[in-house]
Amino acid sequence: MRKPKNRISPGELLAMFPLGGTAYLALEIAWRGTTHWTMFFAGGICLCALDELDRVRLPLPVRAAIGTAGISGVEFLFGLVCTRVLHRQVWDYSREWGNVAGLVCPKYSALWFVLCLWLMAVMDELQRRLPHARTAKV
Numbered sequence: 001m002r003k004p005k006n007r008i009s010p011g012e013l014l015a016m017f018p019l020g021g022t023a024y025l026a027l028e029i030a031w032r033g034t035t036h037w038t039m040f041f042a043g044g045i046c047l048c049a050l051d052e053l054d055r056v057r058l059p060l061p062v063r064a065a066i067g068t069a070g071i072s073g074v075e076f077l078f079g080l081v082c083t084r085v086l087h088r089q090v091w092d093y094s095r096e097w098g099n100v101a102g103l104v105c106p107k108y109s110a111l112w113f114v115l116c117l118w119l120m121a122v123m124d125e126l127q128r129r130l131p132h133a134r135t136a137k138v
Contacts, residue, residue: 013048020047036090042078046071050116054123064116071112072104079103 024043028035050067058066080103082090094102 012051016048016051017044020044020050023047032091036082036088038078038082038086038090042074046074049074050119051123054120054127060117060120060124063120064113067116067120068109068113071116072109075108076100076104 021040021042021044024039024046025035027043028039049070053063053067053070056063079090079101082088083103092102093099093105093108096105096107098107099105
């Protein structure tokens with residue numbers, strides 16, 4: 001079982017949030033060819049949440065599944081804000097099987113799961129190789 005890790009520090013949060021936001025924008029541009037400025041905030045929230053989740057004592061696939069649900073939830077909420085408040089349809093999954101309001105669907109949630117598995121494995125490996133970066137206090 002993994003050692004528990006400290007909660008995220010304000011300094012880590014200041015670095016993690018823009019990193020997640022920028023990565024999310026880059027991922028969307030690489031995958032769909034376009035993005036929306038609101039996705040910067042979605043990405044920042046997602047990476048900070050994944051980092052916090054990575055500090056929990058659960059098997060990697062379980063953490064990845066929880067992370068996937070969280071990312072899908074963030075995408076759903078941001079999709080609602082974009083379509084209903086900003087009157088901008090950033091993406092449309094209405095033709096995808098199992099979609100919810102055209103904002104999330106099982107196909108893309110499965111891709112998020114794969115990405116969460118990879119990202120959390122990398123985070124675990126960094127923790128293993130750099131144990132001084134976060135010491136266990138919990």
